[in-house]
Amino acid sequence: MRFWVRPLGMAVCAAWLGACAGHKAPPPSADIDETGYRDGVRILASDDFEGRRPGTRGEEKTVAYLAERFRKLGLKPGNGDSYLQQVPLVEIEAAADASLTIAGHGATRSLAYAKDMVVWSKRNVASAQLKQSDLVFVGYGIVAPEYAWNDYQSVDVSGKTVVVLVNDPGYAARDPKVFRGGAMTHYGRWTYKIDEAAQRGASAVLLIHDTAAAAYGWDVVVNSWTGPLLQSAAADGNAGGPAIEGWMSNAASRALFAQAGLDFDALTAAAAQPGFKAVAMGLKADARVNNSVRRFNSANVVAILPGTGHSKQYVIYTAHWDGLGQDPARAGNAQFYGAVDNASGAAGLVMLAQSYKRTLPGPDRSIVFLALTGTQSGLLGSAFYVENPIFPLRDTAGVINLDSLHIGGRTRDVSIFGQGNSELEDYVRVGALLQGRVTHGDPNPERGYYYRSDQFSFAKHGVPALYAQGGPDDSARGPKWGAAQLDDYIAHRYQQPADKYSEDWDTGGAVDDLWLYYMVGMRVANTKRFPRWYPDSEFRALHEPYRGPEQPAQ
DSSP: OOOOOHHHHHHHHHHHHHHHHSSOOOOGGGSOOHHHHHHHHHHHTSGGGTTOOTTSHHHHHHHHHHHHHHHHHTOEESBTTBSEEEEEEEEEEEOTTOEEEEEETTEEEEEOBTTTEEEEOOSSSSEEEEEEEEEEEOTTOOEEGGGTEETTTTOOOTTSEEEEESSOHHHHHOOTTSTTTTSOOGGGSHHHHHHHHHHTTOSEEEEEOOHHHHTSOHHHHHHHHSSEEEEEOOTTTTTTSOSEEEEEOHHHHHHHHHHTTOOHHHHHHHTTSTTOOOEEEEEEEEEEEEEEEEEEEEEEEEEEEOOSSOTTSEEEEEEEOOOOEEOTTSSSOOEEOOIIIIIHHHHHHHHHHHHHHTOSSOOSSEEEEEEESOGGGTSHHHHHHHHSOSSOGGGEEEEEEEOSOOOSSOBSEEEETTOSSBTHHHHHHHHHHHTTOEEEEOSSGGGOGGGGSTHHHHHHTTOOEEOEEEOSOBTTTHHHHHHHHHHHHHHHTTTSTTOOOOTTOOOHHHHHHHHHHHHHHHHHHHSSSOOOBOTTOTTGGGHHHHOOOOSOOO
16 A cells, blocks of 8 residues: 555645745645656766766866756855855875884784774874884773763873774663663764873774674775875874774674684673773784875855745755866776765755746745765765854754655655654654654664764754654655665665666656655744754754754844
């Protein structure tokens, strides 16, 4: 039985939105254009766009395409008279002779690049090295006062190499009393681990890879962290950061612990329990990377549909346009097409802009469409935007992010990633109900998807930000089939050349999700007060410094 009937959905949705805004329903032409959506994905994921890597011809074509689409739709430039916000980046490429050697306990082990380890340096220098640096296993490398947790208590890691697990203790312990049980927190992200170690003066950070804990295989590490790497430009050239950062494969990590005479399974299990203390491994690391360094400006693409009433208040839709580009050294297909991740989101952003432009009368608040750079390299474009906002964060009512839209047909459900944060989720529940769908939290909370996409940058700065999409319960084939499709995508296409567009795609689910995003955004744009954080949200404490007044708009 199909749960989605478009004519009924439009009529009921119009009544819901009209109740919020006090105006008539949008005309049928405001519906999501599925043909236009498919065309957008096909174009952005084509050979001509060269994988959409920042700082390449692929970026030039992508940015020009998006800006021109917004212009033709009649949206105004979002940054003064320009559709672009320049984002200063640095590209550092480590040579293939990068080395890492571990010595101690009567043995010396050289780890093979790409097979056993991947290392790099974010210092903007031609060469970075590590000499005789003591290794310290710091468990999950977390300092979280709210969870009474400090993996660095009573240990000084200045000048040392920290060895750290990904994810967080709750994932391994599966104890609801430890962090959030099986649901990852932001402390589980690899970026947090490196930042925390850097603040404590570590000379190097080595992450232990685990496919389940990281939610991606070793091939993703190799594809994502070899070749040119991007980072935000820093005035000091990141001179104060660790000299060496990197991943070690699970097999290489186990061998390293064995070399140190340590029980890998016992120690990693202990690291998930309260009271864990860091362990000096009795090993020393030597490493070297030779770099080529390039500085350039990438671009966020930003367009705005001015509001009909409170035009100085904003609802922002975001989607990252960047991909992994091309790898000439790769045998066979050298292009990462990034069709699902994230040509799907960028094309969806354009279709939402079209639907809003066709909506009469228009929304009360202004609608901003923000296509972001550098997400694949650590949310660089969104991090730059929140530090240099074009539209004041205190006047931003909410953010709705589009990332890797659902491909695989309509669903009976909607997954809300990071569920339990803000009233935006209430809007999703109502909208999904009108579509005949139910909502639930992340079906794979241990993967921490909320912390891996651009809404996280806004949430960290106090702006309620939503990430939701069609869940695994496929309308025709059920939840087991849907979950298997996601697992297959992660295993065989995610951040691999096989993430290609196909005319065989069933985009009905993506279109349903885009209409849901439209409904939610319209309600945010037309409701009198801004959405609030839930009282127990981890981001609520960030509300006051950044958000505007809670009084209803007059």
